[in-house]
Amino acid sequence: MNAAAIGNGDKLSHIRVSGLTKRYSTSRGEVLALDDVSISIGAGEKVVLLGPSGCGKTTLLRCIAGLESPDAGEIEIDGKIVYSSSMRIHLPPERRGLSMVFQSYALWPHMTVFQNVAYPLINARVPKADIEARVMAALRMVNCDIYADRYPSQLSGGQQQRVSLARAIVGRDETVLFDEPLSNVDALVREQLRNELAALQKKLAFSTVYVTHDQSEALALADRIAVMRSGRIAQIGSVREIYERPASRYVAGFTGAANIIEGRISSVEKDVAAVQTAIGPLQVRPDGLAADQAISIVIRPEHLQFSDARPAVNAIRGRIELATFLGVYTEYILAAQDQRLVVRSTRPDLLDEGSEVWVTLDTKHAVTFATDGGHE
The missing domain is CATH 2.40.50.140 (Nucleic acid-binding proteins)
Incomplete structure (x- = not known):
């Protein structure tokens, strides 16, 4: 087990990943996407998975979310095992208590902004009397309440990503997963959204697992950074530690x-x-x-x-x-x-x-x- 990757300071572990392995079969043979990966995320902590394309960061995120089934290892959320190869446990995404923000926004085009944000509450059978108040509160947090009756096609990329974020926080889940959510917006909007996301995370104190290949984004958003390479965690540490004391030339070159x-x-x-x-x-x-x-x-x-x-x-x-x-x-x-x-x-x-x-x-x-x- 990659024991050096385990640990999150003094924070109580909210998510614990142990010995996770994931293989894919391709036309060129078997690919080891995750190689015995272990990591823990504390309650309210912001952890960024950083690395180039193909390093395993998105695969790790999708395994935590339940969108991928690993080949070996264990995933625990709030003390509950949601995946275990040895115990043959694999809880579906909707039973893991997580929200996710995708790179592609993933908004329903035939639904209004209000309906998109309300969707997870309807699925969770939240009383109708509570849905409107919670949806509008979430939209106000991302400055999109005035767009409640619009459709996604009537919004800019930055506005769509704000709506996607509102949908992620409306369920009040304790963890939000982000899969390169800012890569499809221009530089100025990306910086604005990055600052808004940091402020929102601080206000609501949800745990964050954030995937990116952008070093400046990682430095700005993380409490800790896990630099990944070839399916493994090359180094995990605080922002300053990763930047000022990289453990390898690879880490040094990928963090600025x-x-x-x-x-x-x-x-x-x-x-x-x-x-x-x-x-x-x-x-x-x-x-x-x-x-x-x-x-x-x-x-x-x-x-x-x-x-x-x-x-x-x-x-x-x-x-x-x-x-x-x-x-x-x-x-x-x-x-x-x-x-x-x-x-x-x-x-x-x-x-x-x-x-x-x-x-x-x-x-x-x-x-x-x-x-x-x-x-x-």
């Missing part, structure tokens, strides 16, 4: 821009490991490194800093190939020997393209991996 500098340890002292690289000698924290070890240094663009004079330590000389002003910061592409480095700087003066500059890396933010240690 990262510069990777290859080198070899020339010496190790108590507080410093000296590294020879193609862009000059660098110093990093020892962190269990040994002399003559091949390593990769991972440094985020914001942790490379310009210097007006040659730095005493970790001096990197390069030429600015491209400068792009992005509002809050300027992003520079720096050619250092044969390596290209990305530097993000908030300094007010714009450095000219073609100019020679010094940069230095912030040692406390540098993360190292043994190149031959399997931490890819």
Whole structure:
């Protein structure tokens, strides 16, 4: 069992997934979509499943929802087993107490907005006297009450997704599952919906399991991020932990821009490991490194800093190939020997393209991996 993936701090477990395995048969043979995955989600916690297409994140979400039947493992919700291969239990989605928001909105085109949101309440046999009040309250929470009598085709993509969210929260389920819900709307609406969703989750305190391949979305919405790769959880941790202390080059590269500098340890002292690289000698924290070890240094663009004079330590000389002003910061592409480095700087003066500059890396933010240690 992937024991490193289990655990959610001090929060009481609301959803517990243990040893989940799922295989698909294809024309090219068997595909292992989930490989002994274990994870727990606390009550009111926001967990984001992050990874590229085909990594297993949507399959895991659909297994939790009951839309897919795993081949092995166990799923428990609020202390009740809803799936177990050993006990031959597989509760259908409607008996799991979960709501789901889909990428495609999944609204009935022949129903009005009101009817779409009311649908789960009607199925649950909520008294008619309560349905209107609950539907309109849910629509007000997502600023769509004025569209109650419209049909989905009369709404924008962002409005349809808000209605989909209202339908998910109207049943007052303790967990809402999200399958890349913002991927079909434009960038501005995506940011607005992301902020509204975060505010709504905070207000209603429902647990969230959110699938995305968008790193910025994951960082903005999560309490914890589970980075997935090839059907397994590569690392799970808080937003800061995943970003600042990735467990592998893969995790580092998938949770934001990262510069990777290859080198070899020339010496190790108590507080410093000296590294020879193609862009000059660098110093990093020892962190269990040994002399003559091949390593990769991972440094985020914001942790490379310009210097007006040659730095005493970790001096990197390069030429600015491209400068792009992005509002809050300027992003520079720096050619250092044969390596290209990305530097993000908030300094007010714009450095000219073609100019020679010094940069230095912030040692406390540098993360190292043994190149031959399997931490890819």
